[in-house]
Amino acid sequence: MKISVERERCEGHGLCVDAAPELFRLDDDGELVLLHEDGEVPAGQEDAALAAVRVCPIAALSAGVPAA
Amino acid sequence: MTGSRLVVVGASVAGLRAVEAAREAGFRGAITLVGAEPYAPYDRPELSKTFLTATPEPSPRVYRDHSELAGRLGVELLLGTPATRLDPGARKLEAGGGLIAYDRLVIATGARARTLPEGRRLGGVHTLRTLDDARALRRDLVRARQVVVIGAGFVGAEVASSARRRGCAVTIVEREPVPLAAAFGARFGDVWRRLHERNGCDLRCGVSVTGLRGAGRVESVLLSDGTALDADLVVAGVGATPETGWLDGSGLEVDDGVLCDETLATRADGVYAAGDVARWRNPLYGRHMRVEHWTAAAEQGAAAGRNAVTAGPGTPCAIVPYLWSDWHGVRIQFAGVAGGDEIEVIGDLGAPRFVALHRSGDLLTGVLGVDSRAQVAAYRSLLRRGATWREALAARRRVAP
Numbered sequence: 042m043k044i045s046v047e048r049e050r051c052e053g054h055g056l057c058v059d060a061a062p063e064l065f066r067l068d069d070d071g072e073l074v075l076l077h078e079d080g081e082v083p084a085g086q087e088d089a090a091l092a093a094v095r096v097c098p099i100a101a102l103s104a105g106v107p108a109a
Numbered sequence: 110m111t112g113s114r115l116v117v118v119g120a121s122v123a124g125l126r127a128v129e130a131a132r133e134a135g136f137r138g139a140i141t142l143v144g145a146e147p148y149a150p151y152d153r154p155e156l157s158k159t160f161l162t163a164t165p166e167p168s169p170r171v172y173r174d175h176s177e178l179a180g181r182l183g184v185e186l187l188l189g190t191p192a193t194r195l196d197p198g199a200r201k202l203e204a205g206g207g208l209i210a211y212d213r214l215v216i217a218t219g220a221r222a223r224t225l226p227e228g229r230r231l232g233g234v235h236t237l238r239t240l241d242d243a244r245a246l247r248r249d250l251v252r253a254r255q256v257v258v259i260g261a262g263f264v265g266a267e268v269a270s271s272a273r274r275r276g277c278a279v280t281i282v283e284r285e286p287v288p289l290a291a292a293f294g295a296r297f298g299d300v301w302r303r304l305h306e307r308n309g310c311d312l313r314c315g316v317s318v319t320g321l322r323g324a325g326r327v328e329s330v331l332l333s334d335g336t337a338l339d340a341d342l343v344v345a346g347v348g349a350t351p352e353t354g355w356l357d358g359s360g361l362e363v364d365d366g367v368l369c370d371e372t373l374a375t376r377a378d379g380v381y382a383a384g385d386v387a388r389w390r391n392p393l394y395g396r397h398m399r400v401e402h403w404t405a406a407a408e409q410g411a412a413a414g415r416n417a418v419t420a421g422p423g424t425p426c427a428i429v430p431y432l433w434s435d436w437h438g439v440r441i442q443f444a445g446v447a448g449g450d451e452i453e454v455i456g457d458l459g460a461p462r463f464v465a466l467h468r469s470g471d472l473l474t475g476v477l478g479v480d481s482r483a484q485v486a487a488y489r490s491l492l493r494r495g496a497t498w499r500e501a502l503a504a505r506r507r508v509a510p
Contacts, residue, residue, distance in 0.1 A: 054482070055482065059490055067486050071486070096407065
């Protein structure tokens with residue numbers, strides 16, 4: 042599974058950080074940082090990733106399994 | 110629960126999340142989503158922000174369209190169908206002139222904007238809650254020159270900001286001596302005043318509206334201090350009341366919202382409530398509260414939907430209220446609840462960015478941030494953990510000037 046962020050939409054609310062602290066953090070300027078390269082979601086973090094997508098108040102996140 | 114029917118009344122974010130959470134919890138029965146507005150669930154917060162300033166008029170952002178709801182989620186949609194009555198004894202809902210039987214029910218009918226009694230007969234007088242409201246307001250705003258905003262709360266401040274961006278002259282009239290004193294604390298009044306004035310808004314506090322004048326359309330606003338303000342557009346942002354009129358006679362306990370326990374269950378068997386309409390016991394603060402913010406509606410909707418279709422005692426719904434508002438390009442955020450015992454300002458109230466912590470007893474209860482997104486997020490995590498005041502002070506980070 043991969044997470045992607047629509048950068049022009051993201052407003053740095055940081056609710057995804059609360060939902061999935063292993064996947065996201067906000068830097069000091071409130072910019073969202075993906076903690077794994079290319080938004081890769083490690084095994085076992087899928088539910089947290091989906092929770093993060095749902096909690097985003099501006100729907101800037103999406104999660105999906107890339108087509109092979 | 111297989112074979113039973115979940116009915117969700119209210120098709121905004123709380124209702125949508127209730128439906129999604131019920132399916133995620135494995136509910137395979139029928140789901141009916143009943144909405145008063147004729148639209149699939151859409152983004153409401155943007156209606157007072159970019160929707161008013163962008164040109165041409167933006168399309169509303171729909172969270173789930175008809176085909177997603179009907180297809181993947183297997184939801185029967187009844188939109189443009191206001192609920193009119195509830196009979197919890199018979200487990201029947203009356204909506205759009207028909208009766209709908211349910212086994213489990215989630216009430217998520219939200220709130221309605223308060224209106225000015227003086228404004229009913231005049232054109233150019235608006236409130237803002239729904240997409241239709243926003244479209245009507247936007248049509249008038251495009252042509253307006255002199256705007257009077259009644260109420261300096263979140264909707265009022267955002268509309269004022271949008272009107273300034275469109276080049277209108279703007280006066281904000283606030284009945285209280287200090288805007289948002291209950292939400293943020295009285296000491297921030299000068300901060301909001303400076304922010305509005307720096308951006309060309311005339312903010313008048315401690316005066317109320319005594320009348321609206323005009324022939325057909327509004328022409329002026331009369332104030333309690335005797336002033337008459339010229340206006341070709343008036344927007345009332347004077348709060349909202351929970352949409353509970355349709356529950357009269359249902360036997361549900363209603364007191365500024367539908368009363369619920371920690372699990373969002375009402376007194377009626379199988380009936381839950383979520384979002385702006387719900388007054389529930391928030392276990393995080395140990396008291397009943399009603400919250401009118403997007404994130405609380407989303408979280409409560411999911412919790413109510415899950416609890417409604419899950420056997421056994423429900424899961425308590427603990428929420429740190431969180432809101433954001435954009436005024437003149439400045440982001441205001443608040444997480445938690447206002448304290449009452451002490452407010453500790455980190456930074457300088459005169460600076461473009463600062464953070465303020467609220468204390469009640471020995472606990473951190475809230476954080477206000479002005480253009481301080483990272484700090485608000487960090488303190489919101491502390492609030493979620495029930496952090497003490499001492500922990501909050503220890504976590505202080507100097508806000509960059």
